[in-house]
Amino acid sequence: MDVAPDKRERILAAASRLIVRNGLQCSMQAIAEEAGVATGSLYNYFDSKEALVRGVYDRVAQEMTQKVAVPHDPASSHAQRVQHYIERYIDFIWEDADRARLFDYLDNSPLLTFGEAVGIFRPFVDHGREMLAMAQQDGVVRPGATNLIASFVRGAIRNTLKRRRLDPSPIRDEEKQGLAAMCWDAIAVHRHS
Incomplete structure (x- = not known):
């Protein structure tokens, strides 16, 4: 059946x-x-196997876009929007260990060119770049290439959670909040009074 x-x-x-x-x-x-x-x-x-791997990659990209790249709530500040994006990405990577491992394999796949990967993830990447550009214009995110800032945050989250999974105990909310705060602190503009 x-x-x-x-x-x-x-x-x-x-x-x-x-x-x-x-x-x-x-x-x-x-x-x-x-x-x-x-x-x-x-x-x-x-x-072909390449087409199948592209299909798997596309499936992960769609899931990530749906769960992380949500529309901006006009009642939220740009700082809150970026912070919520970071929190959603942490949840996305943590909630499914196999999907996180799959993402690592696909991220280093010789079967896809960089251009193909960029094309597959374009909606997700564009969302992050636009969100960070608006936060930069608002003066809450440090200047710099938004694609590098987004890659830094996502990479820090994936690598940190990969190491955290070595500990079999459930992740605590304080740990997720601490990781989110570290990511935000790394990219935020800190104004001194």
Whole structure:
């Protein structure tokens, strides 16, 4: 019985699981077996392993965009908007350890060019750059290339949480708040009176 009506989604989920378990060297046959589809059927959805990896990458980008790049609340200041973005990114990376590992694999994938990765993540990246540019104009975020500032924050969060996962105890709210505060402090303009 086909429990997941969307075969394409089953294939992407299976590829994601196998990439987390085995890295990018997993075969198309193994992915088809994991998804419960014939190998030939897999090629009806993805004509190559590169296309399948792009599909997995696109799936992660869509999830990240939906959960982190939310519309700006006009009642929030630009500082609050950036702080909420940081908090949502921490939650996104922490809530699913396998997805975080998958993101690490995909971030270093030789199967995608930098240009392809940028294209896939464009809505998410553009959201962050626009948000930071407005915060810079408001004088609350330090000057500099917004793409580098955003990359710094996201990288700090991913790497910190990767190390934190070595501790099997649940993460405490104070730890997440501390990480968010460190990220904000690193990019905020600090006015001295």
